[in-house]
Amino acid sequence: MTYGTVFDIREFTVHDGPGARVTVFLKGCPLRCRWCHNPEGLPPAPQLMIRESACTRCGACRVKCSHSECQPFSRCLHACPSGLITLCGERFSSDELAKRLSGYAPFLKNGGVTFSGGEPLMQHEFLSELLTKTRPLHRAIETSGYAPQRIFREIAGLCDLVIMDLKLADREQHKKYTGVYNDVILKNLQYLQQSGREHIIRIPLIPEITDTKQNLLAAAELAGDSQVELLRYNRAAGAKYETVGKKYTLDGLSAQGEQALPDISIFRKAKIL
Ligand code: SF4
Numbered sequence: 001m002t003y004g005t006v007f008d009i010r011e012f013t014v015h016d017g018p019g020a021r022v023t024v025f026l027k028g029c030p031l032r033c034r035w036c037h038n039p040e041g042l043p044p045a046p047q048l049m050i051r052e053s054a055c056t057r058c059g060a061c062r063v064k065c066s067h068s069e070c071q072p073f074s075r076c077l078h079a080c081p082s083g084l085i086t087l088c089g090e091r092f093s094s095d096e097l098a099k100r101l102s103g104y105a106p107f108l109k110n111g112g113v114t115f116s117g118g119e120p121l122m123q124h125e126f127l128s129e130l131l132t133k134t135r136p137l138h139r140a141i142e143t144s145g146y147a148p149q150r151i152f153r154e155i156a157g158l159c160d161l162v163i164m165d166l167k168l169a170d171r172e173q174h175k176k177y178t179g180v181y182n183d184v185i186l187k188n189l190q191y192l193q194q195s196g197r198e199h200i201i202r203i204p205l206i207p208e209i210t211d212t213k214q215n216l217l218a219a220a221e222l223a224g225d226s227q228v229e230l231l232r233y234n235r236a237a238g239a240k241y242e243t244v245g246k247k248y249t250l251d252g253l254s255a256q257g258e259q260a261l262p263d264i265s266i267f268r269k270a271k272i273l
């Protein structure tokens, strides 16, 4: 049996596959998309989130404590009088998590469970066991597609639905804005389309980065007959960066007015979420 690290479990989500779902966020991602709104999901290990802007520097959390859960960190998780410190990332065995998820079955009649992240394929052994152990629930993954082809194919074969991102079609632009080249992503996408497996391609609409006419035309070409969902830019994307000691570098986008949405008739099957 394998163990994995999860940073959130959201009940009754409605945009991560059909029906009402439970979405599990697996920790760790090899990409660094500049617009990522889950910066706490990127490092694979559990970590502290601290609201530094409200911290009075009283030092209470720096006093050595005896709680076992605090020992990996240099601070006590329970000492802050303002509750500014939270632990992000919980370890589960696949048995334990699958049992918990299966317990939702009576409430998820037309829905199921979706494994998201971070990048869920980073914990592919744990994910593989979860996908097997949560049958007969409807099981989806939400992935960047950035994984070795063997792993991608094995995991896709265990899912009822694969929701896969297509961020930037241009190789150099992809590297510039996500930190990695898109070669393996495009190979995995092509496999998915040819496999006949149920899938949805998701394109985040990041102003002047992914929502350009050039990128969307290229994405439409790559999408072909696949179902496409275009995701509006999340203006609150930068909200959690401070708590993990990072700076959100697309801050200027948040201040701009209503996002102009693209003409989606260039896609054969598309909708905007
Ligand atoms: S206990 Fe809270 S307020 Fe005090 S130093 Fe730690 S985080 Fe800041």
Ligand code: SF4
Pocket: 029, 030, 031, 032, 033, 035, 036, 037, 038, 041, 042, 117, 118, 119, 144
């Ligand atoms: S692939 Fe997703 S989780 Fe990973 S950095 Fe990009 S937006 Fe964030």
